[in-house]
Amino acid sequence: MHIFEFTRPADSAAAINAAAQSKTAQQGADVRFLCGGTTLIDLMKLNVETPTRVLDINRLPLDKIEDTPDGGLKIGATVRNSDLANEEKVQRNYSVLSQAILSGASGQIRNMATTAGNLLQRTRCVYFRDTAMPCNKREPGAGCSAITGSNRTMAILGTSDHCIATNPSDMCVAMAALEAVIHVQGPKGTRAIPIGDFHLLPGDTPPRETVLEPGDLITHVTLPPPIIGSRQVYLKLRDRASYEFALASAAVVMSVVGENISYIRIALGGVGTKPWRSPEAESTLTGKPANAANFRQAAEAALRNAKPQSENKFKIELAKRCLAHALQTAANA
Amino acid sequence: MATIHVNHSASSGVFEAGQAENPADEIAVPITLRINDKEHSLRIDPRTTLLDCIREAVELTGTKKGCDHGQCGACTVHVNGRRVLSCLSLALLHDDEDITTVEGLGTPEAMHPMQAAFLACDAYQCGYCTSGQIMSAVALLSEPCGSDDVAVKELMSGNICRCGAYANIVAAIQQVRKRA
Numbered sequence: 001m002h003i004f005e006f007t008r009p010a011d012s013a014a015a016i017n018a019a020a021q022s023k024t025a026q027q028g029a030d031v032r033f034l035c036g037g038t039t040l041i042d043l044m045k046l047n048v049e050t051p052t053r054v055l056d057i058n059r060l061p062l063d064k065i066e067d068t069p070d071g072g073l074k075i076g077a078t079v080r081n082s083d084l085a086n087e088e089k090v091q092r093n094y095s096v097l098s099q100a101i102l103s104g105a106s107g108q109i110r111n112m113a114t115t116a117g118n119l120l121q122r123t124r125c126v127y128f129r130d131t132a133m134p135c136n137k138r139e140p141g142a143g144c145s146a147i148t149g150s151n152r153t154m155a156i157l158g159t160s161d162h163c164i165a166t167n168p169s170d171m172c173v174a175m176a177a178l179e180a181v182i183h184v185q186g187p188k189g190t191r192a193i194p195i196g197d198f199h200l201l202p203g204d205t206p207p208r209e210t211v212l213e214p215g216d217l218i219t220h221v222t223l224p225p226p227i228i229g230s231r232q233v234y235l236k237l238r239d240r241a242s243y244e245f246a247l248a249s250a251a252v253v254m255s256v257v258g259e260n261i262s263y264i265r266i267a268l269g270g271v272g273t274k275p276w277r278s279p280e281a282e283s284t285l286t287g288k289p290a291n292a293a294n295f296r297q298a299a300e301a302a303l304r305n306a307k308p309q310s311e312n313k314f315k316i317e318l319a320k321r322c323l324a325h326a327l328q329t330a331a332n333a
Numbered sequence: 334m335a336t337i338h339v340n341h342s343a344s345s346g347v348f349e350a351g352q353a354e355n356p357a358d359e360i361a362v363p364i365t366l367r368i369n370d371k372e373h374s375l376r377i378d379p380r381t382t383l384l385d386c387i388r389e390a391v392e393l394t395g396t397k398k399g400c401d402h403g404q405c406g407a408c409t410v411h412v413n414g415r416r417v418l419s420c421l422s423l424a425l426l427h428d429d430e431d432i433t434t435v436e437g438l439g440t441p442e443a444m445h446p447m448q449a450a451f452l453a454c455d456a457y458q459c460g461y462c463t464s465g466q467i468m469s470a471v472a473l474l475s476e477p478c479g480s481d482d483v484a485v486k487e488l489m490s491g492n493i494c495r496c497g498a499y500a501n502i503v504a505a506i507q508q509v510r511k512r513a
Contacts, residue, residue: 111417241490243490
């Protein structure tokens with residue numbers, strides 16, 4: 001681990017001012033906010049992240065879950081994943097979020113990991129994590145070792161010729177289906193970013209994973225008012241039953257009136273280079289009967305543009321079945 | 334002749350080979366940690382993980398280093414009553430917090446009920462993961478957890494046992510929960 005200067009900013013303004021000195025807020029940032037540490041400390045040990053300044057934001061007052069005036073929910077940046085998943089309002093009104101968080105990591109890690117940290121969770125790509133191997137995300141132009149290497153767990157949606165790394169988050173997939181909004185305070189003021197616009201596709205700039213700029217501090221996430229009566233399911237498929245990242249996952253928020261689907265939001269995990277909302281799947285289902293044939297059609301639509309690598313063609317059918325099963329489970333709920 | 338420290342562990346707080354004698358003194362920072370109700374005033378390299386600080390600086394070696402990357406759970410301790418992975422946290426984050434290690438749970442003469450249950454149920458073989466298992470299991474007692482074995486297995490999945498003592502670990506935890 002490289003040496004760094006450790007400070008604890010007194011308030012958000014001081015944290016933002018200090019972080020604004022960084023050349024980038026993306027891969028290789030020289031100033032980093034530190035909260036739970038479950039991603040950052042790990043990557044600092046691997047010398048994948050080498051900040052010269054580390055700002056401890058654990059004690060900033062960003063740890064509350066509160067109602068919003070419009071009937072939604074405001075989730076502070078430093079709320080721990082376990083507290084969010086076990087919050088009564090989340091379990092009642094946004095259960096897909098609770099299910100997603102509890103399907104990920106372990107009890108210890110969920111006690112440490114935070115809302116903002118999970119939004120910025122880094123890929124588990126083995127080549128990204130190994131500085132001995134070429135990786136365009138760490139070193140633009142170095143080449144992608146995964147495309148010609150071990151790529152069974154890599155992405156099949158949103159990939160480019162430069163990077164096929166999977167976004168590993170479960171929380172973000174549920175938040176995509178819930179249409180969460182990410183609130184950022186930066187040197188130029190505050191802004192609200194819909195989660196669909198927050199993460200970026202790798203394209204030809206894989207180090208750039210989000211729209212965050214130097215000094216940008218995620219302060220909280222808001223969820224819109226709950227869809228009353230909706231059925232919510234998070235289904236995660238993986239190599240072992242617990243404590244493992246998704247090979248494919250699906251978040252579904254569905255309302256059915258009579259026999260027909262009146263409201264549907266779908267996002268996929270484990271298959272995309274970012275948390276993968278699927279408007280294609282949603283549009284095939286809106287107004288249609290909630291039945292197995294339509295669910296399969298939605299799954300076909302969601303994976304239509306999938307591009308497999310040498311070892312992960314199986315993910316296409318796995319993701320389709322995952323989504324169809326999640327939709328059926330929601331319909332039966 | 335200057336002593337050369339070889340960095341065996343990237344997070345150990347020990348300087349790289351080839352540095353001057355005691356170079357760590359220049360970057361060491363003061364911290365007071367409260368571990369098992371006892372204050373420890375230390376000077377540490379900012380990079381020191383909570384795990385290395387507990388083991389190397391405070392010399393409480395009941396907490397174990399397994400993977401050192403948050404994948405095995407051997408380093409589990411409690412911070413303010415909640416279980417965390419000490420290998421993925423910096424010691425500097427934890428001033429003014431209550432840290433509990435396995436040494437703070439009980440003594441050989443007066444074991445914590447969970448320690449006694451692990452002994453009674455033969456819930457270990459080599460013992461390397463055991464302190465992490467016990468720290469996780471004690472914290473689980475105050476977490477939302479269903480009554481059946483499946484729920485316990487799910488919430489204990491962050492603690493790996495290479496010997497495969499899982500069945501007896503679950504039995505020990507259930508024994509304590511049923512008596513509570």
